[in-house]
Amino acid sequence: MLTFHLAGINNQNFLMRDDETGSFWQQITGRAISGPMRGAALELASTDEVSFSVFRSEWPQGTVLAPEPRFVKKYASKDWDQHMSKERTVLSFPQSGIADRELMLGMTVGDAARAFPLKRVEEERVVQDRVGETPVVLVVGPDGKSVRAFVSRVRGQETQFFRSQQGPWSLVDATGASQWDFRGCATSGPAQGTCLEPVGVVKDYWFDWRNYHPDTTVYRR
Numbered sequence: 576m577l578t579f580h581l582a583g584i585n586n587q588n589f590l591m592r593d594d595e596t597g598s599f600w601q602q603i604t605g606r607a608i609s610g611p612m613r614g615a616a617l618e619l620a621s622t623d624e625v626s627f628s629v630f631r632s633e634w635p636q637g638t639v640l641a642p643e644p645r646f647v648k649k650y651a652s653k654d655w656d657q658h659m660s661k662e663r664t665v666l667s668f669p670q671s672g673i674a675d676r677e678l679m680l681g682m683t684v685g686d687a688a689r690a691f692p693l694k695r696v697e698e699e700r701v702v703q704d705r706v707g708e709t710p711v712v713l714v715v716g717p718d719g720k721s722v723r724a725f726v727s728r729v730r731g732q733e734t735q736f737f738r739s740q741q742g743p744w745s746l747v748d749a750t751g752a753s754q755w756d757f758r759g760c761a762t763s764g765p766a767q768g769t770c771l772e773p774v775g776v777v778k779d780y781w782f783d784w785r786n787y788h789p790d791t792t793v794y795r796r
Contacts, residue, residue, distance in 0.1 A: 586665055588783055603779065603787050624778060625721035633758065664782045673793070675782040681791070682724060682774055684709045688788040693778065695794065696722055701746070703727060703735050704794055711774055712736050716757045717744035725759045725771035 582592035582599055589602035598610030605617040630637060642650065652658070664675045679690040687707025696702050697720075702713040710727040714736070727734055735749040745762070746755040753764030759771035777784070785791060 586783070586786060587780075588787075601787075603777070603783060619775070621773075621775065623723070624776075625716065625723075626718045628718050629716055629721045629757065664780075666782045666786050668782060668785050671781070671785065671793070673781045675780065677781045679779055679781050679784050679793075680713065680722060680724075681777040681779050681784045681788065682706050682711065683788070684711070684774065688791040689794065690781070690784050690788075690791050691794040693722075695796075699796075701736060701738050702794065702796075706774070712771075713776075714746065714757065714759075721757075722776060723757065723759065724774040724776050726774060727771070729761075729766055729769060729771070 577593040577595050579591040579593050579600065581589065583590045585601065585608075591600040591602065592598070593600065593612070596611045598607045598612035598615075600607050600612075600617065605619060607613050607615045627639075660676050662676070667675050673692075678693040680693055680696060681688065681690050683689075684706040687709070689704070689706045691702065691704075691713060696713050697715055700715045704711055704713070710733045711724055712727040712735075713722060713724045715722055727736065729748060736746045736755065737749075739745040739747050739754060744757065747753070748755065748766065753761045753766040755761050755766075755771070759773060761767045761769045
């Protein structure tokens with residue numbers, strides 16, 4: 576077990592130092608970049624970035640980490656994202672044609688990496704694509720903000736999904752025979768009880784994602 580603390584910023588990315596070995600670890604990769612543990616990698620824990628409304632609807636008994644009253648004034652302000660979008664970056668990739676601080680949804684499957692512009696995904700609501708050889712679907716939830724991604728296969732068969740135009744929020748597969756909720760689980764039809772395999776999504780600025788994933792491709796439809 577290692578105990579981590581904020582040690583600084585490297586290329587505007589969170590840098591951690593563990594108490595036990597004194598090694599320094601990079602946030603986005605989870606790898607030790609210096610010290611006795613250099614080259615080691617932390618095991619990635621599954622995370623899910625959704626709005627509180629989505630969390631509460633799916634986990635009505637869920638608990639929430641409350642702010643620490645002693646340090647409330649030191650927390651980032653609500654307009655932190657807007658403020659940071661105007662800050663200069665230490666790295667830039669102008670040849671990409673993408674603004675350094677454009678927010679991307681980054682995904683890795685095996686050795687393949689692909690970035691999806693957040694604004695584009697929010698506009699399209701359902702994005703059917705591939706990361707390497709793996710078919711994926713990105714879905715904007717009922718709150719219009721939260722995004723999840725899944726392997727686009729049902730019982731081993733590659734499948735396309737669409738937003739239902741009737742009733743409460745749901746997805747329908749290409750056959751139209753089953754409906755799916757935002758958790759990626761079929762709630763009716765022949766596939767009822769089946770859940771899609773989730774794919775991890777990292778929300779990151781373009782310059783940072785590109786720096787640590789130099790071979791990434793970009794969704795540009």
